[in-house]
Amino acid sequence: MMIEFGKHDPIVVVLSGGIDSSVLLYSAIEAGKQVTLFHGYYNKPSSQHELAFAKWASQNFRLPLEVVDLSGITSMQVGYVDPVQIASDEADMKAEELNNENAISGFHTLVSAVAYFTQITGNAAFALGLIAEQEARRPELRIALDLFEQFLQKLNPHSAAPALLSPLLGLAKKDVIKLGAQMNVPLERTWSCSAAVQSSNHCGVCSQCNERKQAFIDSGVPDVTTYSA
Template sequence: MSKIIAVVSGGIDSVTMAYHLRAQGHELHLLGIDYGQRHRRELACARLAAERLGAPYEEADLGGARGVLRGSSLTDPSVDVPDEGHPGGAAAGGGVAVPGRPNIVPNRNALLLSAAFALAVVERAEAVAFGIMAEDIGPSDTSLEFLDAFLTMERIATRGHAHPDLDLVAPLSRLLKREVIALGDRLSVPFADTWTCFRGEELHCGRCASCVERREAFVAAGVHDPTVYAAPAVAAREA
Protein backbone atom coordinates (compact mmCIF):
# COMPACT_ATOMS: atom_id res chain seq x y z
CA MET A 1 0.00 0.00 0.00
CA SER A 2 1.42 3.35 -1.07
CA LYS A 3 0.50 6.99 -0.91
CA ILE A 4 -0.13 8.04 -4.51
CA ILE A 5 -0.74 11.38 -6.21
CA ALA A 6 -3.27 10.49 -8.91
CA VAL A 7 -3.55 12.93 -11.81
CA VAL A 8 -7.29 12.87 -12.48
CA SER A 9 -8.83 14.87 -15.31
CA GLY A 10 -12.40 13.77 -14.65
CA GLY A 11 -12.52 11.54 -17.73
CA ILE A 12 -13.26 7.82 -17.82
CA ASP A 13 -9.63 6.69 -17.86
CA SER A 14 -8.28 8.71 -14.95
CA VAL A 15 -11.37 8.23 -12.78
CA THR A 16 -11.27 4.47 -13.39
CA MET A 17 -7.57 4.53 -12.53
CA ALA A 18 -8.36 6.21 -9.20
CA TYR A 19 -11.03 3.64 -8.35
CA HIS A 20 -8.64 0.84 -9.35
CA LEU A 21 -5.85 2.17 -7.12
CA ARG A 22 -8.23 2.57 -4.20
CA ALA A 23 -9.47 -1.01 -4.68
CA GLN A 24 -5.84 -2.11 -4.42
CA GLY A 25 -5.65 -0.41 -1.03
CA HIS A 26 -3.54 2.63 -1.88
CA GLU A 27 -3.90 5.97 -0.12
CA LEU A 28 -4.92 8.51 -2.76
CA HIS A 29 -4.48 12.23 -3.16
CA LEU A 30 -6.22 13.41 -6.35
CA LEU A 31 -4.87 16.27 -8.43
CA GLY A 32 -6.89 18.08 -11.08
CA ILE A 33 -5.13 20.54 -13.35
CA ASP A 34 -6.57 23.59 -15.07
CA TYR A 35 -4.25 24.24 -18.01
CA GLY A 36 -6.72 26.53 -19.78
CA GLN A 37 -8.62 23.68 -21.44
CA ARG A 38 -11.87 24.48 -23.22
CA HIS A 39 -13.53 21.50 -21.52
CA ARG A 40 -12.72 22.74 -18.01
CA ARG A 41 -15.96 21.26 -16.73
CA GLU A 42 -14.11 17.93 -16.52
CA LEU A 43 -12.52 19.23 -13.33
CA ALA A 44 -15.87 19.17 -11.54
CA CYS A 45 -15.99 15.45 -12.31
CA ALA A 46 -12.50 15.00 -10.89
CA ARG A 47 -13.55 16.77 -7.70
CA LEU A 48 -16.67 14.59 -7.44
CA ALA A 49 -14.58 11.44 -7.88
CA ALA A 50 -12.36 12.50 -4.97
CA GLU A 51 -15.40 13.10 -2.77
CA ARG A 52 -16.82 9.66 -3.55
CA LEU A 53 -13.48 8.00 -2.86
CA GLY A 54 -13.01 9.96 0.35
CA ALA A 55 -9.67 11.24 -0.94
CA PRO A 56 -8.13 14.72 -0.68
CA TYR A 57 -8.44 16.77 -3.86
CA GLU A 58 -6.36 19.70 -5.05
CA GLU A 59 -6.48 21.70 -8.24
CA ALA A 60 -3.44 23.29 -9.82
CA ASP A 61 -4.21 26.51 -11.68
CA LEU A 62 -1.99 26.55 -14.75
CA GLY A 63 -4.56 28.44 -16.78
CA GLY A 64 -2.08 31.20 -17.50
CA ALA A 65 -0.24 28.77 -19.78
CA ARG A 66 -3.13 29.01 -22.27
CA GLY A 67 -1.32 31.73 -24.21
CA VAL A 68 1.73 29.61 -24.98
CA LEU A 69 -0.42 26.56 -25.77
CA ARG A 70 -2.07 28.30 -28.70
CA GLY A 71 -2.87 26.42 -31.89
CA SER A 72 -4.71 23.59 -30.14
CA SER A 73 -8.48 23.34 -30.28
CA LEU A 74 -8.43 22.35 -26.60
CA THR A 75 -6.82 25.57 -25.39
CA ASP A 76 -7.13 28.16 -28.15
CA PRO A 77 -10.62 29.69 -28.51
CA SER A 78 -9.76 30.78 -32.06
CA VAL A 79 -9.41 27.14 -33.19
CA ASP A 80 -12.56 25.06 -33.63
CA VAL A 81 -12.82 21.53 -32.26
CA PRO A 82 -13.22 19.37 -35.39
CA ASP A 83 -15.73 16.58 -35.75
CA GLU A 84 -14.17 13.12 -35.82
CA GLY A 85 -13.20 12.11 -39.36
CA HIS A 86 -12.66 15.71 -40.48
CA PRO A 87 -9.26 17.43 -40.54
CA GLY A 88 -11.06 20.44 -39.01
CA GLY A 89 -9.48 22.72 -36.50
CA ALA A 90 -10.23 25.71 -38.69
CA ALA A 91 -8.94 28.89 -37.13
CA ALA A 92 -11.08 31.96 -36.73
CA GLY A 93 -9.99 35.47 -35.94
CA GLY A 94 -6.37 34.92 -36.90
CA GLY A 95 -5.72 31.75 -34.87
CA VAL A 96 -3.34 29.15 -36.27
CA ALA A 97 -4.16 25.47 -35.75
CA VAL A 98 -1.46 22.86 -35.33
CA PRO A 99 -1.35 21.31 -38.85
CA GLY A 100 -3.21 18.00 -38.91
CA ARG A 101 -3.23 17.77 -35.11
CA PRO A 102 -5.75 20.33 -33.84
CA ASN A 103 -6.51 18.37 -30.65
CA ILE A 104 -2.88 18.09 -29.56
CA VAL A 105 -1.71 20.35 -26.72
CA PRO A 106 2.09 20.64 -27.07
CA ASN A 107 4.02 19.34 -24.07
CA ARG A 108 0.86 19.06 -21.97
CA ASN A 109 1.82 15.89 -20.15
CA ALA A 110 5.14 17.38 -19.07
CA LEU A 111 3.22 20.28 -17.50
CA LEU A 112 0.74 18.01 -15.74
CA LEU A 113 3.38 15.65 -14.41
CA SER A 114 5.59 18.50 -13.20
CA ALA A 115 2.73 19.76 -11.02
CA ALA A 116 2.03 16.23 -9.79
CA PHE A 117 5.63 15.58 -8.79
CA ALA A 118 5.79 18.91 -6.96
CA LEU A 119 2.76 17.80 -4.93
CA ALA A 120 4.34 14.38 -4.39
CA VAL A 121 7.30 16.10 -2.73
CA VAL A 122 5.04 18.13 -0.45
CA GLU A 123 2.92 15.11 0.48
CA ARG A 124 5.85 12.68 0.73
CA ALA A 125 3.98 10.41 -1.67
CA GLU A 126 5.65 7.28 -2.97
CA ALA A 127 4.30 7.57 -6.51
CA VAL A 128 2.52 9.65 -9.11
CA ALA A 129 -0.15 7.84 -11.13
CA PHE A 130 -1.00 8.84 -14.70
CA GLY A 131 -4.03 7.48 -16.55
CA ILE A 132 -2.81 6.77 -20.05
CA MET A 133 -4.21 3.65 -21.75
CA ALA A 134 -2.89 1.47 -24.56
CA GLU A 135 -4.41 3.55 -27.38
CA ASP A 136 -2.77 6.69 -25.97
CA ILE A 137 0.76 5.37 -26.24
CA GLY A 138 2.47 7.14 -29.11
CA PRO A 139 5.80 8.60 -30.15
CA SER A 140 5.81 11.72 -27.97
CA ASP A 141 4.57 12.65 -24.49
CA THR A 142 2.25 9.64 -24.28
CA SER A 143 5.02 7.12 -24.83
CA LEU A 144 6.38 4.79 -22.17
CA GLU A 145 9.82 6.06 -23.17
CA PHE A 146 8.71 9.59 -22.20
CA LEU A 147 7.33 8.41 -18.84
CA ASP A 148 10.56 6.55 -18.05
CA ALA A 149 12.67 9.56 -18.99
CA PHE A 150 10.43 11.93 -17.04
CA LEU A 151 10.73 9.79 -13.92
CA THR A 152 14.52 9.76 -14.27
CA MET A 153 14.51 13.55 -14.51
CA GLU A 154 12.19 13.96 -11.51
CA ARG A 155 14.25 11.66 -9.32
CA ILE A 156 17.17 14.00 -9.98
CA ALA A 157 15.08 17.17 -9.61
CA THR A 158 13.57 16.08 -6.29
CA ARG A 159 16.59 14.27 -4.85
CA GLY A 160 16.89 14.88 -1.14
CA HIS A 161 13.33 16.22 -0.91
CA ALA A 162 11.01 13.50 -2.21
CA HIS A 163 10.38 9.96 -1.04
CA PRO A 164 13.58 8.02 -1.84
CA ASP A 165 11.68 5.46 -3.94
CA LEU A 166 9.50 7.97 -5.78
CA ASP A 167 7.87 6.27 -8.76
CA LEU A 168 5.66 7.05 -11.76
CA VAL A 169 3.00 4.46 -12.53
CA ALA A 170 0.57 4.07 -15.41
CA PRO A 171 -1.66 1.20 -14.28
CA LEU A 172 -3.94 1.33 -17.34
CA SER A 173 -1.20 1.50 -19.97
CA ARG A 174 -1.76 -2.08 -21.15
CA LEU A 175 -5.55 -1.77 -21.37
CA LEU A 176 -7.59 -0.77 -24.42
CA LYS A 177 -10.40 1.75 -23.90
CA ARG A 178 -13.04 -1.00 -23.92
CA GLU A 179 -11.04 -2.86 -21.27
CA VAL A 180 -10.81 0.28 -19.14
CA ILE A 181 -14.60 0.60 -19.31
CA ALA A 182 -15.03 -3.07 -18.41
CA LEU A 183 -12.73 -2.54 -15.42
CA GLY A 184 -14.63 0.57 -14.39
CA ASP A 185 -17.90 -1.31 -14.66
CA ARG A 186 -16.60 -3.99 -12.29
CA LEU A 187 -15.49 -1.26 -9.87
CA SER A 188 -18.88 0.54 -10.10
CA VAL A 189 -17.35 3.70 -11.51
CA PRO A 190 -20.19 6.24 -12.02
CA PHE A 191 -19.55 6.82 -15.74
CA ALA A 192 -22.36 9.38 -15.97
CA ASP A 193 -20.23 11.65 -13.78
CA THR A 194 -17.16 11.58 -16.01
CA TRP A 195 -16.46 14.06 -18.79
CA THR A 196 -14.90 13.33 -22.17
CA CYS A 197 -16.07 15.89 -24.74
CA PHE A 198 -13.45 18.32 -26.04
CA ARG A 199 -16.07 21.03 -26.55
CA GLY A 200 -17.09 21.31 -22.91
CA GLU A 201 -20.66 22.42 -23.58
CA GLU A 202 -23.81 21.51 -21.62
CA LEU A 203 -23.90 17.98 -23.09
CA HIS A 204 -21.31 15.75 -24.70
CA CYS A 205 -21.38 16.84 -28.35
CA GLY A 206 -21.23 13.28 -29.68
CA ARG A 207 -19.18 14.39 -32.72
CA CYS A 208 -15.64 15.21 -31.58
CA ALA A 209 -12.92 12.54 -31.60
CA SER A 210 -13.15 12.06 -27.85
CA CYS A 211 -16.93 11.57 -27.86
CA VAL A 212 -16.78 9.11 -30.74
CA GLU A 213 -14.08 7.11 -28.99
CA ARG A 214 -16.19 7.08 -25.80
CA ARG A 215 -19.29 5.85 -27.63
CA GLU A 216 -17.47 3.12 -29.51
CA ALA A 217 -15.67 1.86 -26.41
CA PHE A 218 -18.91 1.38 -24.48
CA VAL A 219 -20.32 -0.61 -27.39
CA ALA A 220 -17.15 -2.70 -27.67
CA ALA A 221 -17.14 -3.37 -23.92
CA GLY A 222 -20.81 -4.36 -23.92
CA VAL A 223 -21.45 -1.88 -21.10
CA HIS A 224 -24.41 0.51 -20.97
CA ASP A 225 -23.38 4.06 -21.87
CA PRO A 226 -25.21 6.50 -19.57
CA THR A 227 -23.92 9.54 -21.43
CA VAL A 228 -26.39 12.01 -22.94
CA TYR A 229 -25.06 13.19 -26.30
CA ALA A 230 -26.23 16.28 -28.17
CA ALA A 231 -25.86 14.55 -31.55
CA PRO A 232 -26.80 11.00 -32.59
CA ALA A 233 -24.13 8.48 -33.45
CA VAL A 234 -22.85 8.49 -37.02
CA ALA A 235 -24.66 5.71 -38.89
CA ALA A 236 -21.45 4.27 -40.36
CA ARG A 237 -20.00 3.84 -36.91
CA GLU A 238 -23.16 2.24 -35.55
CA ALA A 239 -23.05 -0.51 -38.17
Protein backbone atom coordinates in the same frame (compact mmCIF):
# COMPACT_ATOMS: atom_id res chain seq x y z
CA MET B 1 -8.98 -7.73 -12.66
CA MET B 2 -6.68 -6.15 -10.09
CA ILE B 3 -4.58 -3.21 -11.26
CA GLU B 4 -1.07 -3.26 -9.82
CA PHE B 5 0.33 -0.19 -8.07
CA GLY B 6 3.27 -1.91 -6.41
CA LYS B 7 4.22 -1.16 -2.82
CA HIS B 8 4.12 2.61 -3.29
CA ASP B 9 1.94 4.33 -0.70
CA PRO B 10 0.67 6.98 -0.20
CA ILE B 11 0.10 8.06 -3.80
CA VAL B 12 -1.24 10.99 -5.79
CA VAL B 13 -3.82 10.13 -8.47
CA VAL B 14 -4.14 12.57 -11.35
CA LEU B 15 -7.90 12.86 -11.83
CA SER B 16 -8.93 14.67 -15.00
CA GLY B 17 -12.56 13.60 -14.77
CA GLY B 18 -12.43 11.36 -17.83
CA ILE B 19 -13.03 7.62 -18.03
CA ASP B 20 -9.39 6.55 -17.74
CA SER B 21 -8.41 8.62 -14.70
CA SER B 22 -11.69 7.72 -12.98
CA VAL B 23 -11.08 4.00 -13.41
CA LEU B 24 -7.52 4.61 -12.19
CA LEU B 25 -8.88 6.20 -9.01
CA TYR B 26 -11.30 3.36 -8.31
CA SER B 27 -8.48 0.86 -8.93
CA ALA B 28 -6.22 2.65 -6.45
CA ILE B 29 -8.95 2.60 -3.82
CA GLU B 30 -9.62 -1.08 -4.49
CA ALA B 31 -5.88 -1.72 -4.06
CA GLY B 32 -6.10 -0.13 -0.61
CA LYS B 33 -3.91 2.87 -1.40
CA GLN B 34 -3.93 6.09 0.58
CA VAL B 35 -4.87 8.56 -2.14
CA THR B 36 -4.60 12.30 -2.66
CA LEU B 37 -6.31 13.67 -5.76
CA PHE B 38 -4.64 16.11 -8.13
CA HIS B 39 -6.65 18.01 -10.71
CA GLY B 40 -5.05 20.32 -13.25
CA TYR B 41 -7.44 23.14 -14.20
CA TYR B 42 -6.71 24.45 -17.72
CA ASN B 43 -9.77 26.69 -18.25
CA LYS B 44 -10.81 24.87 -21.42
CA PRO B 45 -14.37 24.24 -22.65
CA SER B 46 -14.40 20.93 -20.78
CA SER B 47 -12.81 22.21 -17.58
CA GLN B 48 -15.95 22.91 -15.54
CA HIS B 49 -17.31 19.43 -16.25
CA GLU B 50 -14.00 17.78 -15.40
CA LEU B 51 -13.59 19.76 -12.18
CA ALA B 52 -17.13 18.84 -11.16
CA PHE B 53 -16.26 15.15 -11.30
CA ALA B 54 -13.03 15.68 -9.35
CA LYS B 55 -14.94 17.49 -6.59
CA TRP B 56 -17.62 14.81 -6.55
CA ALA B 57 -15.01 12.07 -6.21
CA SER B 58 -13.28 13.95 -3.43
CA GLN B 59 -16.50 14.27 -1.46
CA ASN B 60 -17.72 10.75 -2.24
CA PHE B 61 -14.52 9.07 -1.04
CA ARG B 62 -13.54 11.78 1.48
CA LEU B 63 -10.18 12.23 -0.20
CA PRO B 64 -8.07 15.39 -0.20
CA LEU B 65 -8.19 17.21 -3.53
CA GLU B 66 -5.60 19.67 -4.84
CA VAL B 67 -6.87 21.80 -7.74
CA VAL B 68 -3.92 23.45 -9.49
CA ASP B 69 -4.56 26.36 -11.85
CA LEU B 70 -2.71 25.56 -15.07
CA SER B 71 -4.76 27.95 -17.20
CA GLY B 72 -1.62 29.95 -17.96
CA ILE B 73 -0.56 27.07 -20.20
CA THR B 74 -3.80 27.40 -22.16
CA SER B 75 -3.30 31.16 -22.52
CA MET B 76 0.27 30.63 -23.70
CA GLN B 77 -0.87 28.19 -26.39
CA VAL B 78 -3.20 30.70 -28.06
CA GLY B 79 -1.76 31.87 -31.35
CA TYR B 80 0.82 29.08 -31.47
CA VAL B 81 -1.19 25.86 -31.21
CA ASP B 82 -4.17 24.75 -33.28
CA PRO B 83 -7.42 25.67 -31.44
CA VAL B 84 -8.63 22.08 -31.75
CA GLN B 85 -5.53 20.90 -29.91
CA ILE B 86 -5.94 23.59 -27.27
CA ALA B 87 -9.48 22.39 -26.55
CA SER B 88 -8.45 18.75 -26.17
CA ASP B 89 -7.28 17.02 -23.02
CA GLU B 90 -3.58 17.40 -22.24
CA ALA B 91 -3.06 13.65 -22.02
CA ASP B 92 -4.49 12.93 -25.47
CA MET B 93 -1.21 13.84 -27.20
CA LYS B 94 -2.74 14.17 -30.67
CA ALA B 95 -0.60 16.99 -32.01
CA GLU B 96 0.83 14.80 -34.77
CA GLU B 97 -2.67 14.36 -36.18
CA LEU B 98 -2.97 18.09 -36.81
CA ASN B 99 -0.10 18.21 -39.31
CA ASN B 100 1.72 20.79 -37.21
CA GLU B 101 5.34 19.77 -36.81
CA ASN B 102 5.97 22.44 -34.19
CA ALA B 103 3.05 21.53 -31.94
CA ILE B 104 3.61 19.18 -29.05
CA SER B 105 1.26 18.20 -26.29
CA GLY B 106 1.22 20.17 -23.07
CA PHE B 107 1.17 16.81 -21.32
CA HIS B 108 4.69 17.26 -19.99
CA THR B 109 3.61 20.37 -18.08
CA LEU B 110 0.98 18.31 -16.28
CA VAL B 111 3.53 15.63 -15.40
CA SER B 112 5.95 18.24 -14.09
CA ALA B 113 3.30 19.93 -11.95
CA VAL B 114 2.04 16.72 -10.37
CA ALA B 115 5.61 15.46 -9.82
CA TYR B 116 6.42 18.62 -7.87
CA PHE B 117 3.21 18.39 -5.88
CA THR B 118 3.99 14.76 -5.06
CA GLN B 119 7.45 15.74 -3.84
CA ILE B 120 6.43 18.62 -1.60
CA THR B 121 3.59 16.64 -0.03
CA GLY B 122 5.78 13.64 0.76
CA ASN B 123 3.83 11.13 -1.31
CA ALA B 124 5.69 8.06 -2.57
CA ALA B 125 4.34 8.08 -6.14
CA PHE B 126 1.93 9.66 -8.57
CA ALA B 127 -0.29 7.75 -10.97
CA LEU B 128 -1.42 8.72 -14.47
CA GLY B 129 -4.38 7.21 -16.31
CA LEU B 130 -2.52 6.60 -19.56
CA ILE B 131 -3.84 3.78 -21.76
CA ALA B 132 -2.73 1.66 -24.72
CA GLU B 133 -4.06 4.02 -27.41
CA GLN B 134 -1.87 6.81 -26.08
CA GLU B 135 1.18 4.58 -26.15
CA ALA B 136 0.29 3.60 -29.72
CA ARG B 137 0.41 7.28 -30.71
CA ARG B 138 3.76 7.65 -28.94
CA PRO B 139 5.58 4.27 -29.20
CA GLU B 140 8.33 5.46 -26.86
CA LEU B 141 5.97 6.85 -24.24
CA ARG B 142 6.93 4.31 -21.57
CA ILE B 143 10.61 5.05 -22.20
CA ALA B 144 9.89 8.78 -21.84
CA LEU B 145 8.11 8.17 -18.53
CA ASP B 146 11.01 6.07 -17.26
CA LEU B 147 13.46 8.80 -18.26
CA PHE B 148 11.37 11.42 -16.46
CA GLU B 149 11.45 9.29 -13.32
CA GLN B 150 15.24 9.05 -13.65
CA PHE B 151 15.38 12.82 -14.16
CA LEU B 152 13.60 13.32 -10.83
CA GLN B 153 16.02 10.94 -9.14
CA LYS B 154 19.02 12.82 -10.52
CA LEU B 155 17.60 16.12 -9.29
CA ASN B 156 17.09 14.68 -5.81
CA PRO B 157 20.20 12.55 -5.18
CA HIS B 158 19.91 12.83 -1.39
CA SER B 159 16.25 11.92 -1.08
CA ALA B 160 13.86 9.43 -2.62
CA ALA B 161 12.20 10.84 -5.72
CA PRO B 162 8.54 9.93 -6.30
CA ALA B 163 7.79 6.99 -8.59
CA LEU B 164 5.77 7.57 -11.77
CA LEU B 165 3.03 4.96 -12.16
CA SER B 166 0.98 4.20 -15.28
CA PRO B 167 -0.83 0.98 -14.32
CA LEU B 168 -3.45 1.19 -17.11
CA LEU B 169 -0.94 1.55 -19.93
CA GLY B 170 -1.43 -2.04 -21.12
CA LEU B 171 -5.20 -1.66 -21.41
CA ALA B 172 -7.16 -0.42 -24.42
CA LYS B 173 -10.02 2.04 -23.84
CA LYS B 174 -12.61 -0.71 -24.30
CA ASP B 175 -10.93 -2.76 -21.57
CA VAL B 176 -10.78 0.27 -19.27
CA ILE B 177 -14.53 0.71 -19.74
CA LYS B 178 -15.12 -2.97 -18.97
CA LEU B 179 -13.05 -2.66 -15.82
CA GLY B 180 -14.91 0.50 -14.84
CA ALA B 181 -18.26 -1.25 -15.26
CA GLN B 182 -17.06 -4.15 -13.10
CA MET B 183 -16.04 -1.73 -10.32
CA ASN B 184 -19.27 0.28 -10.61
CA VAL B 185 -17.48 3.46 -11.66
CA PRO B 186 -20.19 6.05 -12.44
CA LEU B 187 -19.15 6.33 -16.08
CA GLU B 188 -22.11 8.60 -16.78
CA ARG B 189 -20.47 11.24 -14.57
CA THR B 190 -17.15 11.15 -16.42
CA TRP B 191 -16.42 13.71 -19.11
CA SER B 192 -14.74 13.40 -22.53
CA CYS B 193 -16.27 16.10 -24.75
CA SER B 194 -14.06 18.99 -25.88
CA ALA B 195 -16.84 21.05 -27.47
CA ALA B 196 -19.82 21.31 -25.11
CA VAL B 197 -19.61 24.51 -23.09
CA GLN B 198 -23.04 25.54 -21.82
CA SER B 199 -24.54 22.08 -21.67
CA SER B 200 -24.56 19.15 -19.30
CA ASN B 201 -24.55 16.80 -22.29
CA HIS B 202 -21.68 15.60 -24.44
CA CYS B 203 -21.92 17.15 -27.91
CA GLY B 204 -21.68 13.74 -29.58
CA VAL B 205 -19.80 14.95 -32.67
CA CYS B 206 -16.30 16.06 -31.58
CA SER B 207 -13.40 13.63 -31.92
CA GLN B 208 -13.38 12.85 -28.19
CA CYS B 209 -17.10 12.05 -28.23
CA ASN B 210 -16.70 9.83 -31.28
CA GLU B 211 -13.86 7.96 -29.60
CA ARG B 212 -15.94 7.57 -26.46
CA LYS B 213 -18.90 6.21 -28.44
CA GLN B 214 -16.72 3.73 -30.31
CA ALA B 215 -15.00 2.56 -27.14
CA PHE B 216 -18.33 1.76 -25.51
CA ILE B 217 -19.42 -0.13 -28.63
CA ASP B 218 -16.15 -2.10 -28.65
CA SER B 219 -16.43 -2.86 -24.94
CA GLY B 220 -19.96 -4.23 -25.13
CA VAL B 221 -20.87 -2.08 -22.13
CA PRO B 222 -24.06 0.01 -22.57
CA ASP B 223 -23.17 3.64 -23.20
CA VAL B 224 -24.66 5.62 -20.33
CA THR B 225 -23.49 8.96 -21.76
CA THR B 226 -26.07 11.60 -22.71
CA TYR B 227 -25.19 13.08 -26.10
CA SER B 228 -26.76 16.11 -27.80
CA ALA B 229 -26.23 14.50 -31.20
